[in-house]
Amino acid sequence: MRRIVAILLLIIVAVGISRSLAKIPFGAPKTKVGRHYINEGVKETGAANIVTSVVLSYRGFDTLGEVTVLFIAAIGLGAVLTGTTEKKARKIQPASLVLYTGCRLLFPLILVFGSYIFIHGHLTPGGGFQGGAIIASGFLLIYLGCRERRINRVVSNLVESLGGLIFVVIGLLGLVFGGYFLFNFLPKGTANALFSAGIIPIVYIAIGFKVGSELAGIIDNLIEES
Amino acid sequence: MMSFLADYIYYIGAFGLILIGFYIILVKHNLIKVIIGLGILDTGVNLFLISVGYITKGTAPIFSGPGIDSEHMVDPVPQALVLTAIVIGVAVLALALSLAIRLYQHYDTLNLRKIREQRW
Numbered sequence: 001m002r003r004i005v006a007i008l009l010l011i012i013v014a015v016g017i018s019r020s021l022a023k024i025p026f027g028a029p030k031t032k033v034g035r036h037y038i039n040e041g042v043k044e045t046g047a048a049n050i051v052t053s054v055v056l057s058y059r060g061f062d063t064l065g066e067v068t069v070l071f072i073a074a075i076g077l078g079a080v081l082t083g084t085t086e087k088k089a090r091k092i093q094p095a096s097l098v099l100y101t102g103c104r105l106l107f108p109l110i111l112v113f114g115s116y117i118f119i120h121g122h123l124t125p126g127g128g129f130q131g132g133a134i135i136a137s138g139f140l141l142i143y144l145g146c147r148e149r150r151i152n153r154v155v156s157n158l159v160e161s162l163g164g165l166i167f168v169v170i171g172l173l174g175l176v177f178g179g180y181f182l183f184n185f186l187p188k189g190t191a192n193a194l195f196s197a198g199i200i201p202i203v204y205i206a207i208g209f210k211v212g213s214e215l216a217g218i219i220d221n222l223i224e225e226s
Numbered sequence: 227m228m229s230f231l232a233d234y235i236y237y238i239g240a241f242g243l244i245l246i247g248f249y250i251i252l253v254k255h256n257l258i259k260v261i262i263g264l265g266i267l268d269t270g271v272n273l274f275l276i277s278v279g280y281i282t283k284g285t286a287p288i289f290s291g292p293g294i295d296s297e298h299m300v301d302p303v304p305q306a307l308v309l310t311a312i313v314i315g316v317a318v319l320a321l322a323l324s325l326a327i328r329l330y331q332h333y334d335t336l337n338l339r340k341i342r343e344q345r346w
Contacts, residue, residue, distance in 0.1 A: 006252040010245050021237050027282035034279070034301035041302075042289055050287035050299070054306040066310045073317030077324040125286065129313050191289065211313070218320045225327055 046188030046197040047122040055127065056200045060182035064167060067207060071164065074214045081225045092147045103145025110138030118208030122197045128204040132211025139216040143223055151220055156213040163210025170199050170206075236277035243270030257329065257336040261322045268315040272308045279304030 029035065037050055037058065045053040055063050094100070117124075118131025142149055174183030182199070189196035231238070247267025251260055279301035285294075287302040326336065333341050 003253050006249055009252070010249055013248070014241065014245055017241055021234065021241075024237075024278065026233050026236060026277065027280055027284075029281050029301070030278065031301055031303060034303045037302050038287055038296050038299050048289040050289070050302040051305045051309070054302050055309060059306060062310065066313055069314055070317045073321045076321050080321070080324045080328055123288075124290065125288065127309075129309060133316075192291070215316070222320070222323065222327075225324075 042191050045184065045200065046191055047200050048192045048196075049122050049124065049127075051125075052122045052127055052200060052204070053197070056203055057182070057184060060171070060203075063207075064171065064182075067164060067167065067210060070211065070214055071160075074160075074218055077218055078221055081221050094147055095145050099145045103141050107138050107142055110141065111135055114138065114208070114212065118204055119201065120194070121204040121208075122200045123192060123194070128207030129211050131208040132213075133215060135208070135212035136215030136219060139212075140219050143219060151216055153217070153220070156217050156220075159209050159213040160217070163206040163208075163213070166206035167203055167210070170203055174199070236280070237274065240270050240274035240277055243267070243273060246270075255338050257326045257338060260338070261319065261326060264322065265315070265319055268311070268318075272311055272315070275304045275308050275311070 024030075037054055041050045041053045042048060045057040047053040047057070095103075114131045114134035116131075117126035117134055118128045121127030121131070139151060171182040174185055175181050177183060177185035182203075184198040184200070186198035186202075188198050191197075195201075244267055247263045247265075247270060250263025250266065254260055254263065281298060281300050283298050284300035285298055287299040287305070289296075329341065330336055333344065335341060
């Protein structure tokens, strides 16, 4: 019964959606603002990657909100999982030698790759969120391969808070120097150079550290509990 | 009909994922499956946003070298929005899973019907 009602509801929704989508042509340019960003973005922000300039310059305040949502979710996860129930001491079965050695060998390489992704966020595909996710995947590998290792929660919380703080402080400095939040007050330099685009690389590096430590903390919380 | 399929295949795929996700959320009783449905729905929405921003023969909106044609670059705004949406999706998924862990510890079951029966 429930299944039939659900299918009927979905058919109604699908018909409605297909009616309205038939008017949106696939592959045609749609927004004028996107065209403006592509034409003027490099000149206005100095970042070769237009997506990065949209995320951190045109919509920087939105990104601050997004970082806040991730932060609140991590805190909520910690608050939900921090147990009232006492933990049973589990016997941890150690991983095999091949897995252990492989994880230890790969971990620094993954960290380097993640840092590369977020340092070059304004030049190549990638950025703080992606680089942070890669770094957190390195920590996940360590949790799987070296079972008894744990990240230092004090250090990870410190890095996380510092990343958020740098983002907000740079935004406020923009308010001081330029008159609005997240104003790009540093010299923009030439496009496609590593030191270009003013505050964008700094903010993305801060976001990279923040997201990496946050996701590593989430993994740590979930593994502690399971 | 075929041309409609060929023109709108990305929209159809994206909304197929969204409808599958909705169906799972509406019908399934296992909480983990509901969360999986949430993830599928999230993926469908992301795919739809990206395909709205696509331009025929489009390239990534990155000026990675001199002499890059900006005429056929895809719309960067949906990509930036999807970047946001993916991160929020991960956060929502993690929070939902932690709540599921808590529910399981409390009720010893993940079946939503059984949880509803013994509400206390």
